[in-house]
Amino acid sequence: MMRFTMSQDTPGSTATAANPTQQGDALENLLHENRKFAPSEDFAANAVVGAEVYAEADADRPAFWAKQARELLTWDKDFTQALDWSNPPFAKWFVGGEVNAAYNALDRHVENGLGDRVAIYFEGEPGDSRAYTYAELTEEVKKAANAFESLGVAKGDRVAVYLPMIPEAVITLLACARIGAVHSVVFGGFSADALRSRIEDAEAKLVVTADGTYRRGKPSALKPAVDEALSREGDGNGHTVQNVVVVKRNGQDVDWTEGRDHWWADTVGAASAEHTAVGHDSEHPLFILYTSGTTGKPKGILHTTGGYLTQTAYTHKAVFDLHPETDVYWCTADVGWVTGHSYVAYAPLINGATQVMYEGTPDSPHQGRWWEIVQKYKVSILYTAPTAIRTFMKWGRDIPDKYDLSSIRVLGSVGEPINPEAWMWYRDVIGNSGAKQSPAPIVDTWWQTETGAQMIAPLPGVTATKPGSAQVPLPGIAVDVVDENGASVPNGHGGFLVIREPWPAMLRGIWGDPERFKETYWSRFETMYFAGDGAKKDEDGDIWLLGRVDDVMNISGHRLSTTEIESALVSHPAVAEAAVVGAADETTGQAVVAFVILRGDAVDSGDEIVQDLRNHVGKEIGPIAKPKIILVVPELPKTRSGKIMRRLLKDVAEGREAGDATTLADNTVMAQIAASLKK
Ligand code: ATP
Ligand code: MG
Secondary structure, eight states: OOSBOOOTTOTTSHHHHHOGGGSTTOOOOOOOBOOOBOOOHHHHHHOSSOTHHHHHHHHOHHHHHHHHHHHHOOOSBOOSEEEEEEETTEEEEEETOEEOHHIIIIIHHIIIIITTSEEEEEEOTTSOEEEEEHHHHHHHHHHHHHHHHHTTOOTTOEEEEEOOSSHHHHHHHHHHHHHTOEEEEOOTTSOHHHHHHHHHHHTOSEEEEESEEEETTEEEEOHHHHHHHHHSOOSSSOOOOOEEEEEOSSOOOOOOOTTTEEEHHHHTTTSOSOOOOOOEETTSEEEEEEOOOSSSSOOEEEEESHHHHHHHHHHHHHHTTOOTTTOEEEEOOOTTSHHHIIIIIIHHHHTTOEEEEEOSOTTSSSTTHHHHHHHHHTOOEEEEOHHHHHHHHHHOTHHHHTSOOTTOOEEEEOSSOOOHHHHHHIIIIITTOSSOSSOOOEEEOBOOTTTOSOOBOOOTTTOOBOTTOOBSBOTTOOEEEEOTTSOBOOTTOEEEEEEOSOOTTOOOEETTOHHHHHHHHHSSSTTSEEEEEEEEEOTTSOEEEEEEGGGOEEETTEEEOHHHHHHHHHTSTTEEEEEEEEEEETTTEEEEEEEEEEOGGGTTOHHHHHHHHHHHHHHHTOGGGOOSEEEEOSOOOBBTTSOBOHHHHHHHHTTOOOOOOTTBSOTTHHHHHHHHHHO
16 A cells, blocks of 8 residues: 555646645645544543534633633632633633642542542652652642742742652642742753753742752763852843752762752651642743743743643543543653643643653663553553654564553654654554554644643544544634635645634743744734644644644745655655755755664665665655755754754754754764764
């Protein structure tokens, strides 16, 4: 079977020229994927939400969300209005309501007799493990809340968090939320510089960190970066940090500033476990989080309380078909990324779920580590990123095949478009282990730091899923694909992804910069939120994400998507990963340049493979999409959340010095690429 057939709108055909939405800024769509997988009868019959939710939400969006807010959360004071949109783009949700995030995530479950349910199964990289019941986690959070208050942190103050994936990260976030302090998590992998600028931007009063963590079997330090960040001259007025709380994790020696530094065990450990949570205004700031920095300088995204908690909890329940009494949920995202906020620290606990938290890398101490964890805890819902799936494909199916993964019943993906090839592998290898009647459904979830919660995703008991497509806006969410004038494109066409109506978990602004908020998201199409991503609607009206609008290539006047060409490359058996950029070209305006990582056994196949790959893309998509240059590289530049940073590859393709690479996960990658290209 040929996986992709050419569409009617192939560049050069008359349909293209005749259709106004195909001109100007609109994206052309070339890939066609025809596979579809309906939910099994059994799954559909037991699903927590059914198809009726769409109509219910369409009838009255704010009323739909108000109902979810009252069902999913316990309010200290009920709200009087679901949505106030009188001053766009500044929304207020659940106006007049008061709610405490930590009370909802913890205390109320204990009050409801669920104190003995495991909240977190923690698995450390060296093999240590700890479990926290809801009662135990509640106690820890109360102690931390008391400790932070005793260090002078009050409602509205900012707390910078620079921690590895350990339970103290979740405890810290919830303790801040409990007292109304605003947390700002900085990735543990970021430098002292990045930490310093984020501490300054938020004017943080307290920093919570650890001596260090473990990375690939070795201790890896964190505290020295905090010391450096706080000692150096800042950009302006100096920093506002008064105290640093340090978790002892790996026992490394650390420098100590008396009076400023406090061990977690001494402060939190010694604090009282009595702490009463009070409700905070629904619009009280919950956290600031800087975007991944995939396309440029990170933005400090501000989220508030009531709307954020409602949409994260609703989507977590509906999209993962959560049955909290029986499911074991594992989201592999780091807490430094928005996914680690919404779908590790908040939604699972609000919903009373049992979750797994893992500190380390997937290949420590061996490449089967994740599958060993799934087997050990009988994980039933797994939520991860395409970059991880492609890495496991590269390592080969023999590794997961050694483990019992039969507990898995829902698989999630987030962070980048998932190539159809990776989607099928995820389904067949991870989702179909053991004697299953039918493989686990895959939910591809599109959303952003800015959206706070999932926005486009199938519902696993309702939607017939398609490999590579996030498909449908969630109930109560008004997503559309529009042309350059803001008009909705017809099915079968591409354009810009927008959100037409305010949603509960939407960002409330960029910290300290309301103008940048308006300019970045609300100026391209005045009344709609512009997400920055290109997308297409297929013949069924399902949505396909096509990559960043900034990354769209213009080849001889045709606007092509990086994602489609990458997916075609990844569908070749020799290719493990691919990244495509448009590089300036004298004749065609831009030319397609592809960077590929080959699978183990294909690495020595020389120039032949390059020709073979060009032909493969020509066959799968069309001659216009054939890369002009294919460069075989050992690695691709990625952010800490696993996204490919195409702008750095574009610099390479156009022969420039690579630009700002401070948010790279591995800062040696650009040098590795340069070295491999010199050979
Ligand atoms: P920056 O905004 O600083 O460049 P970033 O956009 O990578 O960084 P995030 O908010 O973590 O920061 O990522 C959101 C983006 O990730 C989306 O705009 C989209 O491009 C991509 N994305 C997330 N999930 C999906 C998905 N399921 N399918 C396709 N793309 C996705
Ligand atoms: Mg972004």
